[in-house]
Amino acid sequence: xxxxxxxxxxxxxxxxxxxxxxxxxxxxxxxxxxxxxxxxxxxxxxxxxxxxxxxxxxxxxxxxxxxxxxxxxxxxxxxxxxxxxxxxxxxxxxxxxxxxxxxxxxxxxxxxxxxxxxxxxxxxxxxxxxxxxxxxxxxxxxxxxxxxxxxxxxxxxxxxxxxxxxxxxxxxxxxxxxxxxxxxxxxxxxxxxxxxxxxxxxxxxxxxxxxxxxxxxxxxxxxxxxxxxxxxxxxxxxx
Amino acid sequence: xxxxxxxxxxxxxxxxxxxxxxxxxxxxxxxxxxxxxxxxxxxxxxxxxxxxxxxxxxxxxxxxxxxxxxxxxxxxxxxxxxxxxxxxxxxxxxxxxxxxxxxxxxxxxxxxxxxxxxxxxxxxxxxxxxxxxxxxxxxxxxxxxxxxxxxxxxxxxxxxxxxxxxxxxxxxxxxxxxxxxxxxxxxxxxxxxxxxxxxxxxxxxxxxxxxxxxxxxxxxxxxxxxxxxxxxxxxxxxxxxxxxxxxxxxxxxxxxxxxxxxxxxxxxxxxxxxxxxxxxxxxxxxxxxxxxxxxxxxxxxxxxxxxxxxxxxxxxxxxxxxxxxxxxxxxxxxxxxxxxxxxxxxxxxxxxxxxxxxxxxxxxxxxxxxxxxx
Amino acid sequence: xxxxxxxxxxxxxxxxxxxxxxxxxxxxxxxxxxxxxxxxxxxxxxxxxxxxxxxxxxxxxxxxxxxxxxxxxxxxxxxxxxxxxxxxxxxxxxxxxxxxxxxxxxxxxxxxxxxxxxxxxxxxxxxxxxxxxxxxxxxxxxxxxxxxxxxxxxxxxxxxxxxxxxxxxxxxxxxxxxxxxxxxxxxxxxxxxxxxxxxxxxxxxxxxxxxxxxxxxxxxxxxxxxxxxxxxxxxxxxxxxxxxxxxxxxxxxxxxxxxxxxxxxxxxxxxxxxxxxxxxxxxxxxxxxxxxxxxxxxxxxxxxxxxxxxxxxxxxxxxxxxxxxxxxxxxxxxxxxxxxxxxxxxxxxxxxxxxxxxxxxxxxxxx
Numbered sequence: 001x002x003x004x005x006x007x008x009x010x011x012x013x014x015x016x017x018x019x020x021x022x023x024x025x026x027x028x029x030x031x032x033x034x035x036x037x038x039x040x041x042x043x044x045x046x047x048x049x050x051x052x053x054x055x056x057x058x059x060x061x062x063x064x065x066x067x068x069x070x071x072x073x074x075x076x077x078x079x080x081x082x083x084x085x086x087x088x089x090x091x092x093x094x095x096x097x098x099x100x101x102x103x104x105x106x107x108x109x110x111x112x113x114x115x116x117x118x119x120x121x122x123x124x125x126x127x128x129x130x131x132x133x134x135x136x137x138x139x140x141x142x143x144x145x146x147x148x149x150x151x152x153x154x155x156x157x158x159x160x161x162x163x164x165x166x167x168x169x170x171x172x173x174x175x176x177x178x179x180x181x182x183x184x185x186x187x188x189x190x191x192x193x194x195x196x197x198x199x200x201x202x203x204x205x206x207x208x209x210x211x212x213x214x215x216x217x218x219x220x221x222x223x224x225x226x227x228x229x230x231x232x233x234x235x236x237x238x239x
Numbered sequence: 240x241x242x243x244x245x246x247x248x249x250x251x252x253x254x255x256x257x258x259x260x261x262x263x264x265x266x267x268x269x270x271x272x273x274x275x276x277x278x279x280x281x282x283x284x285x286x287x288x289x290x291x292x293x294x295x296x297x298x299x300x301x302x303x304x305x306x307x308x309x310x311x312x313x314x315x316x317x318x319x320x321x322x323x324x325x326x327x328x329x330x331x332x333x334x335x336x337x338x339x340x341x342x343x344x345x346x347x348x349x350x351x352x353x354x355x356x357x358x359x360x361x362x363x364x365x366x367x368x369x370x371x372x373x374x375x376x377x378x379x380x381x382x383x384x385x386x387x388x389x390x391x392x393x394x395x396x397x398x399x400x401x402x403x404x405x406x407x408x409x410x411x412x413x414x415x416x417x418x419x420x421x422x423x424x425x426x427x428x429x430x431x432x433x434x435x436x437x438x439x440x441x442x443x444x445x446x447x448x449x450x451x452x453x454x455x456x457x458x459x460x461x462x463x464x465x466x467x468x469x470x471x472x473x474x475x476x477x478x479x480x481x482x483x484x485x486x487x488x489x490x491x492x493x494x495x496x497x498x499x500x501x502x503x504x505x506x507x508x509x510x511x512x513x514x515x516x517x518x519x520x521x522x523x524x525x526x527x528x529x530x531x532x533x534x535x536x537x538x539x540x541x542x543x544x545x546x547x548x549x550x551x552x553x554x555x556x557x558x559x560x561x562x563x564x565x566x567x568x569x570x571x572x573x574x575x576x577x578x579x580x581x582x583x584x585x586x587x588x589x590x591x592x593x594x595x596x597x598x599x600x601x602x603x604x605x606x607x608x609x610x611x612x613x
Numbered sequence: 614x615x616x617x618x619x620x621x622x623x624x625x626x627x628x629x630x631x632x633x634x635x636x637x638x639x640x641x642x643x644x645x646x647x648x649x650x651x652x653x654x655x656x657x658x659x660x661x662x663x664x665x666x667x668x669x670x671x672x673x674x675x676x677x678x679x680x681x682x683x684x685x686x687x688x689x690x691x692x693x694x695x696x697x698x699x700x701x702x703x704x705x706x707x708x709x710x711x712x713x714x715x716x717x718x719x720x721x722x723x724x725x726x727x728x729x730x731x732x733x734x735x736x737x738x739x740x741x742x743x744x745x746x747x748x749x750x751x752x753x754x755x756x757x758x759x760x761x762x763x764x765x766x767x768x769x770x771x772x773x774x775x776x777x778x779x780x781x782x783x784x785x786x787x788x789x790x791x792x793x794x795x796x797x798x799x800x801x802x803x804x805x806x807x808x809x810x811x812x813x814x815x816x817x818x819x820x821x822x823x824x825x826x827x828x829x830x831x832x833x834x835x836x837x838x839x840x841x842x843x844x845x846x847x848x849x850x851x852x853x854x855x856x857x858x859x860x861x862x863x864x865x866x867x868x869x870x871x872x873x874x875x876x877x878x879x880x881x882x883x884x885x886x887x888x889x890x891x892x893x894x895x896x897x898x899x900x901x902x903x904x905x906x907x908x909x910x911x912x913x914x915x916x917x918x919x920x921x922x923x924x925x926x927x928x929x930x931x932x933x934x935x936x937x938x939x940x941x942x943x944x945x946x947x948x949x950x951x952x953x954x955x956x957x958x959x960x961x962x963x964x965x966x967x968x969x970x971x972x973x974x975x976x977x978x979x980x
Contacts, residue, residue, distance in 0.1 A: 051455070052451070052454055072457055073457075075455060076457045082451045082452060082455075084451075085448070086447075086448040086449045086451050086452040087449065088249070088449055089447075090252070090253050090256045090257065091249065091252055091253065091256075098245065099245055099246075099249050100452070100456065102241055103245070103246075103453070103457075104456060104457070108241075131256070147452075257894075259894075259895045259898065260894060263898045263902070270902065274906075277921060277925055278910040278911060278916055279910060279915070279916055283742075283920060284920035285917070285920050287919075328776055329943070329947050329949065329953070331939070356771075356772045356773075356774065357771060357774065358773075358774045358776055359773065359774070359776060360776050360777060361776055361777055361778035362777050362778050362785045362786055362942060362946055363917070364778065364782070364786065365743070367775055368746060369742065369743075369746055371773050371775075372749055372750065375753065375771055376749060378771060379753060379771075402727055402728075402752050402755060402759070403726065403727070403728045404728070404749065404752055405729070405731070406730075406731045406745065407731065407733070408732075408733050408735040408741075418735075436894075439893070439894055443893070446814065447813065447814065524633065525634070526810070526893045526894070527631075527803070527807065527893070528633055528634050530802075530893075530897055531634065531637045531638065531641060532637065534798070535637070535644070538645060539648060542648065542652065545737075553652045557651070557652045574737070575703065575705070578736040579702065579703050579736060585703055585704060
């Protein structure tokens with residue numbers, strides 16, 4: 001079953017076409033990678049799928065709801081982690097999770113349990129009462145992810161979740177993604193680290209608002225005739 | 240409800256964790272109350288005066304002495320020539336110069352025409368106007384007495400009649416300028432908290448990106464706005480009450496009218512200002528823009544509200560613009576209720592207008608915020 | 614030097630990109646000057662007053678006619694009791710009330726002395742004191758005319774000369790004030806806030822990682838806003854001279870030099886603020902409290918400085934605005950030259966040097 005179905009999705013800002021007629025499907029529990037240079041249209045596409053932006057034309061079904069007409073219902077069923085760290089720096093780890101958990105209407109008692117659980121999983125129990133401002137960037141990213149999945153969404157959108165963090169944290173972060181996907185959650189992740197693309201079940205490469213290539217990492221490598229996704233990207237950029 | 244409560248909690252946590260903002264919220268009213276009432280005073284208490292005396296007679300000396308006796312004039316003595324006098328004016332050493340012509344006393348005694356010349360530095364028109372007024376009054380008063388004594392009038396009706404003025408001061412018996420300015424500070428305080436802090440608050444979330452995380456949740460716009468508004472509304476009311484206390488303890492000004500009514504109208508006014516703050520916040524792209532717009536409006540509001548400058552001299556169109564100025568209505572309410580003890584019937588028009596403004600501005604804020612986030 | 618040029622270029626790109634802010638920054642001063650120019654006036658015309666006439670004889674009526682024929686007053690109500698006056702005041706219907714005693718004519722004629730009572734609404738002392746002045750003028754005139762009829766008249770007269778501002782224009786006073794406010798707002802506030810913005814959004818860290826000297830980063834922030842505020846100042850001067858007929862008696866070049874020195878002082882203050890603030894809100898609040906408010910209150914352009922308590926008169930000397938206003942007023946209106954105002958210039962310059970060296974020290978400390 002598909003949890004995301006995108007059809008002819010287009011977004012124009014004035015004369016500039018940020019996303020130009022893209023179509024693709026993502027299956028339930030799949031880790032779907034969105035690759036592309038900066039400004040390729042990845043973030044705009046994600047914002048449309050998560051209901052932050054209205055598409056100019058085309059449509060998308062996310063978790064069974066229409067992004068144009070049912071954006072409220074979509075928001076209830078997705079998690080989102082923005083490119084920029086966007087939790088409150090002047091709140092503590094716990095307060096941030098409590099804030100967003102409450103907005104998603106998680107019952108009070110259950111919320112506390114869930115927060116403690118996920119902090120335990122992140123090995124951050126001790127940091128629960130620290131101001132977010134004071135914890136290292138890698139932990140902040142993990143915290144943002146944990147907050148994004150606190151309300152058990154069906155789909156999680158991750159916009160460049162690992163940019164700027166060190167390789168060890170990136171590794172840990174991908175373990176979290178796998179763990180989450182294994183519970184049936186669909187994950188759509190954008191990145192410009194080509195090695196991370198190898199971890200995805202399927203990837204699409206975007207440029208100038210258009211999806212140029214789409215398939216499993218192996219398929220793409222075979223198609224272009226190279227050994228790594230990095231080479232796929234370089235080869236493709238050449239053309 | 241739980242959503243709004245957690246948002247309120249979040250906002251309070253953020254305010255109380257920002258030591259600078261917090262200290263400003265507490266220190267600002269103190270500072271304003273300590274400085275404003277003493278500085279923001281138009282009353283001319285000191286006028287520097289000097290004399291050119293071409294006569295040197297007992298009459299001219301008497302007049303000069305009567306200036307020395309007055310509280311407001313600080314005499315800089317007799318200057319010997321006009322050139323020096325001009326120099327004193329140019330260097331702001333004196334405000335007013337009084338020049339007695341030669342043969343002044345003699346002409347007076349003979350009943351010949353003679354003339355005293357007053358020169359005032361008129362760059363500050365208020366000061367010049369009042370200064371010249373007082374000078375004329377002192378000289379005029381002296382001349383009157385002089386004439387009565389020395390004119391050798393025989394017939395009854397030849398005695399010039401004097402028309403004197405006595406003043407009664409209402410609503411502020413001690414003629415205390417602070418009584419006007421202190422309630423004005425209350426208005427400024429409430430406005431600053433209401434508009435400034437909120438205008439910067441929302442746009443800051445935009446600028447640092449936290450609003451995105453909120454926008455992606457199923458939260459409703461009005462919930463988010465109310466969650467932001469209530470904390471600042473509470474802070475504003477607290478500031479107002481703090482202000483009323485300072486007003487009473489430090490300046491001995493008590494609210495003459497009904498205090499609950501005053502609180503009620505303040506609550507409405509705060510909603511106007513909060514709404515305006517959020518409206519500005521949602522139409523601006525960054526804090527710099529928001530700040531400039533607020534500052535601009537703030538200066539216009541204060542200017543037209545008549546706190547610092549009399550509105551009586553303004554042209555008609557400025558009075559029309561004032562219909563859009565919530566601060567001027569609120570200022571009227573404060574003056575009426577705090578100083579004159581007016582009842583609700585005297586401020587019902589203002590209350591109604593402020594209520595309409597509150598509804599319009601807040602609708603605008605919610606709509607524009609929705610518009611933007613699409 | 615090359616680094617500084619690079620930073621300056623970056624800053625100008627920022628400013629030009631954010632077109633709305635640029636427009637606000639450039640349009641606001643113009644709007645403010647026009648608004649102030651057309652609305653601020655210390656004169657009150659046709660103030661609404663009430664007259665309670667206990668005599669209703671020919672002299673009291675003559676006096677009332679004298680009041681209404683002046684430009685100052687408009688008699689809108691003739692109450693019969695003081696309670697009615699109280700009501701009118703509370704309704705804000707009148708600004709002043711005049712009570713004429715019984716037997717007014719008789720008193721004037723036979724006792725040669727009559728007293729008219731002025732009831733002031735001193736909840737607005739400002740207006741009350743201006744209006745009292747007007748009443749005095751009307752009374753003086755009435756008395757002179759009255760005495761002309763009955764006695765020999767007054768052999769002496771008083772002439773008045775209003776130096777530097779013969780037409781009593783309020784603009785003379787506020788234009789220097791507005792120029793000061795705008796320069797402080799644009800130079801100090803903008804530069805300190807944009808610096809704080811880079812700290813808040815984290816781009817400052819990126820800049821400080823590069824080998825560019827911190828000083829250049831700060832100077833690069835300040836110079837563009839000095840240029841913008843210089844443009845605004847020129848526009849304000851043009852408006853005030855051509856629209857409001859403000860005189861420009863001194864040398865234009867000297868005036869501009871004066872403005873540049875003041876801008877330097879304001880900019881150095883902005884630098885100082887930016888070194889101690891971390892968020893835009895901080896920078897803004899500190900500028901408002903530490904610079905804007907003192908400029909409005911303690912610079913002497915709205916409120917007479919020598920009527921304030923001594924401590925504030927002393928405090929006023931610490932803020933650059935007072936000195937600049939003194940200097941610019943003299944240069945524009947009195948036509949003063951360098952030798953008349955050199956003390957003020959020296960003080961402003963010294964302040965700039967002090968502020969800059971403190972902020973450089975603070976910057977070094979952060980290294």
